[in-house]
Structure formats: C-alpha cells, structure tokens
Amino acid sequence: MTGTMTWVGLDVHARSTHAAAIDTMTGELRRAKFGPGLEAPIAWMLQQPGPARACYEAGSTGFGLYRAATTAGIAMQVIAPGKTPRGSSDRVKSDRKDAELLVRLLLAGSLTRVVVPPPEIEAAREMTRAHDACRRDLMDARHRVSKMLLRHGRVYPKPTTWTTEHRRWLSRQQFGEPASALVFADLIAAVDGLTARKQAVALQLAQLATDERWWPTVARLRAFRGIDTLSALSIHLELGGDWRRFERAAALGAWLGLTPTLNQSGESSRQGSITKTGSTLARRLLVESAWHYGREPRLGATLANRQARQPDHILAISNRAQQRLYKVHRTMKARGKPHNIVVVACARQLAGFLWAAATAD
Known part of the structure; x- marks a missing residue:
C-alpha cells in the first residue's frame, strides 16, 4: 500500500527480544517475542507492511542487530538509553512495555541515537579497553600485596613503590606461617603475570597505532x-x-x-x-x-x-x-x-x- 510505513521498537536481551510495531496507516500496534538470535526479529520486521524503521537501546548485546538489520535493508537506529524519556511516576517496567515505549518515542522523534562505529574501529577499541581492564586488575593485585603486608605490620619505608628497589624489598619478606608464605608468593605471581599481560597488550597497541587508518x-x-x-x-x-x-x-x-x-528553575540556577x-x-x-x-x-x-x-x-x-x-x-x-x-x-x-x-x- 502506498505510503505505508512500520515503526518498530525492540527491547533486546541476550536470550530474548521483545518487539512492538506501529503501522502508520492503520495505527495498529503489534507485538512479538523472540528467543536468542538475530534471524527471527529480522525476518519479522521484513514481513511488516511497507519499509520498517526500527530502534533498540545500546547495551551489552552490542551492534550485531544493527548491522544485520542494515544489511537486510531495514533503517535501524541504536538509541542512547540514558536519554530515553521516562515518566517519573511510572513504577511498572517490563520488556514488553519498554518495546512499546521505544516505538512510540521513535515515531514522535524523541529519541537520541548513538553513533555506531565501523567493525574495525570497534575491534581496535576492544583492545584499548582490554589494556585498561588489565591496568585496573594490576592495580587491584598490587593493593592486595600491600594490604597483606600491612596486616603483618610491614610498610615500605620509601614513598615510591613497585620500583626495582621495592621488588628487592618484597623478595626479602619472610613469614613464620607456611600458609602466609604461600599466599604472599601467589599474590606476587599474580602481579608479575598481570604486568607481563599489560606490557604485551601495550606493545600490540603501539603497533596498531601506526596503522595508516589511525x-x-x-x-x-x-x-x-x-x-x-x-x-x-x-x-x-x-x-x-x-x-x-x-x-x-x-x-x-x-x-x-x-x-x-x-x-535551573525560575530565578534560581545551581551548578553541580x-x-x-x-x-x-x-x-x-x-x-x-x-x-x-x-x-x-x-x-x-x-x-x-x-x-x-x-x-x-x-x-x-x-x-x-x-x-x-x-x-x-x-x-x-x-x-x-x-x-x-x-x-x-x-x-x-x-x-x-x-x-x-x-x-x-
């Protein structure tokens, strides 16, 4: 039918996807629920009257649905979840209601889309985030070492730690109980392993940075x-x-x-x-x-x-x-x-x- 268009809102999770669709000609609201995977929701959207315009909120499921829908010819948007308008008095939340809310806001033009990076950008970004995660893990491992020593009343006398001199000081620490000695050795091994991992990822990132794209x-x-x-x-x-x-x-x-x-309200304005x-x-x-x-x-x-x-x-x-x-x-x-x-x-x-x-x- 000429002029027909379907607007679709999707609430996407790892093991389920709830969909709500509005036909602009009839105003009919249709709902559907799918299991894991992308094939079923893509096929359902392709069966709707007229071209489909769809959206779902960005989250842990990534951009796989966006890329699959775009390849199938569906105009898909990924929405910033933090900017989705929600009623302050709405105390009932469900996947079905979320999908219906998304499709109505999409139809009204009240959603904010996020920029979906190309696959090569996303892959390189995963490596930089892996390096940052390794850095945080290394910091936690080092803290565990210092806190164990503190429990035994041992504090490094100089302000700068994890230097060559500090490592020599750590190697001289002895414990009367064999269990404590084993735990300390395990904590030091964890620090060494994470340090090696962090250096390896940093080397790979340094090589990646020289790519002509970046x-x-x-x-x-x-x-x-x-x-x-x-x-x-x-x-x-x-x-x-x-x-x-x-x-x-x-x-x-x-x-x-x-x-x-x-x-800001009326004459008052306060920054936080x-x-x-x-x-x-x-x-x-x-x-x-x-x-x-x-x-x-x-x-x-x-x-x-x-x-x-x-x-x-x-x-x-x-x-x-x-x-x-x-x-x-x-x-x-x-x-x-x-x-x-x-x-x-x-x-x-x-x-x-x-x-x-x-x-x-």
Whole structure:
C-alpha cells in the first residue's frame, strides 16, 4: 500500500527480544517475542507492511542487530538509553512495555541515537579497553600485596613503590606461617603475570597505532603535553575515530561528561558536579593528562620528539593549550578552588584543543 510505513521498537536481551510495531496507516500496534538470535526479529520486521524503521537501546548485546538489520535493508537506529524519556511516576517496567515505549518515542522523534562505529574501529577499541581492564586488575593485585603486608605490620619505608628497589624489598619478606608464605608468593605471581599481560597488550597497541587508518590523528594528539601514543589512540577510538561529528569543541566536552550539571528553575540556577556521560575511559585519560598542565609551559626533549614533523599550525595549537591551561590552573587555584575541580576544568578545555587539532586541515 502506498505510503505505508512500520515503526518498530525492540527491547533486546541476550536470550530474548521483545518487539512492538506501529503501522502508520492503520495505527495498529503489534507485538512479538523472540528467543536468542538475530534471524527471527529480522525476518519479522521484513514481513511488516511497507519499509520498517526500527530502534533498540545500546547495551551489552552490542551492534550485531544493527548491522544485520542494515544489511537486510531495514533503517535501524541504536538509541542512547540514558536519554530515553521516562515518566517519573511510572513504577511498572517490563520488556514488553519498554518495546512499546521505544516505538512510540521513535515515531514522535524523541529519541537520541548513538553513533555506531565501523567493525574495525570497534575491534581496535576492544583492545584499548582490554589494556585498561588489565591496568585496573594490576592495580587491584598490587593493593592486595600491600594490604597483606600491612596486616603483618610491614610498610615500605620509601614513598615510591613497585620500583626495582621495592621488588628487592618484597623478595626479602619472610613469614613464620607456611600458609602466609604461600599466599604472599601467589599474590606476587599474580602481579608479575598481570604486568607481563599489560606490557604485551601495550606493545600490540603501539603497533596498531601506526596503522595508516589511525596514525595521522594519533600523531597530532601526541603533540600535546601529557598525551602519548596509547592515550592518543584510546581517546581517538573512544570517539569512534570521527572528531568531525562534533560541530564545536563544547559539544565534545558535553559528550565526554566534563560539563557541570545544571539545575535551573525560575530565578534560581545551581551548578553541580560534572555529568560523567559518554566514555569513561576517554574522560579518565583526559583528566590524567590535564594534571601535567599545572607546571609551567615548556618544551622538553620527549615532547619535542613527539612533535617532530608535525605541521606548524598543530604545534601552535599545542603551545596555546599549554599557555591557556597553565593560566586556568593558576587562576582557579588562586580563587581557592579544590585541585580536582581545577584539573577537570583543564581537562574540559584540553578536549577542545584536541578537537581543534584533530579537525584542522
């Protein structure tokens, strides 16, 4: 029938998928439930009257349904779950109701879609996230060692740990009980194993960064203070490899969750903590990099090597970032702002400078 179109909302889980469809000509609402797999919901959507426009919320099931539907000719969207409007008084939640809510909001144009990365971006991003997971596991393993020693009243006398000297000190620790000695040896072995894993993944990422698909942007990001190859690659991939989808630097800062929350009503307006939306990994890396800008601007040998063969306008942006962020750091500290707030403010502006460098001609 001419002019017929079907709108479909899907609530997708690992072992089930609930679907709700609205026919624009008749207004009829149809529902269906499917088991695991993609074939059944794709076939059902293809059987609906007219072309189908469908959506589902981003989650742990990934983008497999999106790619399968797109290949089958279905206009599919992946929706940001945190921005799906929901009634504050709605206390009944079910998969069936969620699917119906999605299709009605899709028809009304009230949903926010997320950018689906190409498969190669997603694969490389999985490796950077694996490196970050290994880093967190290593930190936990090291904490277990230090806490066990603390329970036995042993504290390393110097401030810097996990150096060569610290490892020699650890090797001299003896325990009277054989069980404690076995546990300590196991904890040290866990630290060594995770350290080797982290180094192996970091080496693979360093090789991956030189790929011609990523290196032009990664090389530009490395020209900034506090950002080396792994950080540059991770931030680039967390943004989907496409910086130009953000029209302004402020839009990138908002996407990263580095902007303050705002509660405004009538004449009152109050700002709170940052929103913490978007990529947690990218936000953490930017905050860590922003710590470097509390020192006076300078060009050391390491940064000079990273900036070699970069265009002059990229170096100018990097230099402006150092000057600007150092000024922001000093100004906010002079006003008595807590150090963490100062660093987050610098991270937000650093994201803007990185955007300018990545999108420059």
